[in-house]
Amino acid sequence: GEDVEQSLFLSVREGDSSVINCTYTDSSSTYLYWYKQEPGAGLQLLTYIFSNMDMKQDQRLTVLLNKKDKHLSLRIADTQTGDSAIYFCAESFYNTDKLIFGTGTRLQVFP
Amino acid sequence: GAGVSQSPSNKVTEKGKDVELRCDPISGHTALYWYRQSLGQGLEFLIYFQGNSAPDKSGLPSDRFSAERTGGSVSTLTIQRTQQEDSAVYLCASSFGQGNEQYFGPGTRLTVT
Numbered sequence: 679g680e681d682v683e684q685s686l687f688l689s690v691r692e693g694d695s696s697v698i699n700c701t702y703t704d705s706s707s708t709y710l711y712w713y714k715q716e717p718g719a720g721l722q723l724l725t726y727i728f729s730n731m732d733m734k735q736d737q738r739l740t741v742l743l744n745k746k747d748k749h750l751s752l753r754i755a756d757t758q759t760g761d762s763a764i765y766f767c768a769e770s771f772y773n774t775d776k777l778i779f780g781t782g783t784r785l786q787v788f789p
Numbered sequence: 790g791a792g793v794s795q796s797p798s799n800k801v802t803e804k805g806k807d808v809e810l811r812c813d814p815i816s817g818h819t820a821l822y823w824y825r826q827s828l829g830q831g832l833e834f835l836i837y838f839q840g841n842s843a844p845d846k847s848g849l850p851s852d853r854f855s856a857e858r859t860g861g862s863v864s865t866l867t868i869q870r871t872q873q874e875d876s877a878v879y880l881c882a883s884s885f886g887q888g889n890e891q892y893f894g895p896g897t898r899l900t901v902t
Contacts, residue, residue: 779832
């Protein structure tokens with residue numbers, strides 16, 4: 679079955695790096711995504727990685743995928759207060775277009 | 790506006806009443822999705838439309854939930870005989886189809902009293 683887990687909370691100091699982790703159980707996913715949700719706002723796609731890749735970098739964001747361990751991570755370099763939000767990982771599959779979301783990680787950035 | 794829009798933004802209803810939630814996808818997007826975000830269950834997939842047909846409605850929690858899409862555009866999610874456990878934020882997303890980015894609307898917050 680599909681099950682995607684994340685730690686609930688992460689607190690970091692402004693300027694430090696943040697690493698948000700995600701584990702999943704279904705290895706047949708085609709794409710894995712990171713979404714950001716700010717208070718009162720909808721979900722915003724940050725970045726995604728194809729399942730046959732192991733790393734993707736996009737400005738301050740680095741996504742690492744370990745397919746063997748079914749582990750996905752998002753690293754945010756030089757974290758800013760504007761990065762405070764809930765971050766969701768999600769996976770999609772070849773035979774359906776639905777997204778299976780993780781439980782979400784609330785990132786708090788303090789000065 | 791070029792984004793996905795949803796209405797109403799907030800809806801308070803009494804237990805047992807029916808509600809309709811509306812989603813206007815981005816123009817040209819053929820795929821439309823409904824998700825639900827609640828405290829107890831997180832973000833859950835409800836139903837997916839490709840054009841006007843729904844190839845995957847596996848996430849609808851009960852037969853009180855139904856959805857339709859007309860003209861390959863607007864979609865309505867209907868919840869009959871609402872229950873308190875239906876209280877959640879209902880999110881709509883649209884895309885150009887499988888494998889393409891899903892763009893989310895701001896959601897409808899439903900409160901069942």
